[in-house]
Amino acid sequence: MALSATHQPFRLRTDTKEFLTALMLCRPRLEDAAAAVTPLPVPQLTRQILEVTNSWHLLRDFDVDESVRKTLTGRVHEHVKGLRAKVLRHGLVPEGTALSPAALVEVLVASEALTPVHLELLRDEAWLEWQESQWWER
Secondary structure: OOOOOOOOOOOOOOOOHHHHHHHHHHHHHHHOOOOOOOOOOHHHHHHHHHHHOOOHHHHHHHHHOHHHHHHHHHHHHHHHHHHHHHHHHOOOOOOOOOOOHHHHHHHHHHOOOOOHHHHHHHHOHHHHHHHHHHHHOO
């Protein structure tokens, strides 16, 4: 997918739930740039986010309580929608472009909004604790 020209680099703030959602969405592509990757459906993406942040209490609730699952999955879905809107607003794709999850991953990686260096955050205990606290606030 070719990117449109932009005036400023497209960046995401690493201290947000949206960034973690984008990182987990793009993680397989960042780990293996040559692989053809199909992003996970939102419920599985949500589960991975809870696992990586050690949000075991939320994961337990996610597994047994439909309302918790619906709430958390809805949040992740909203973050994905927000990422699509930002990509369009920043002119990274032509207006009116339909961004499938796979296309969104390609744009986020090609624009360097997410890079393999960001994967290091997944080993940063302080960052993971911060992210976990963000998800805990329902």
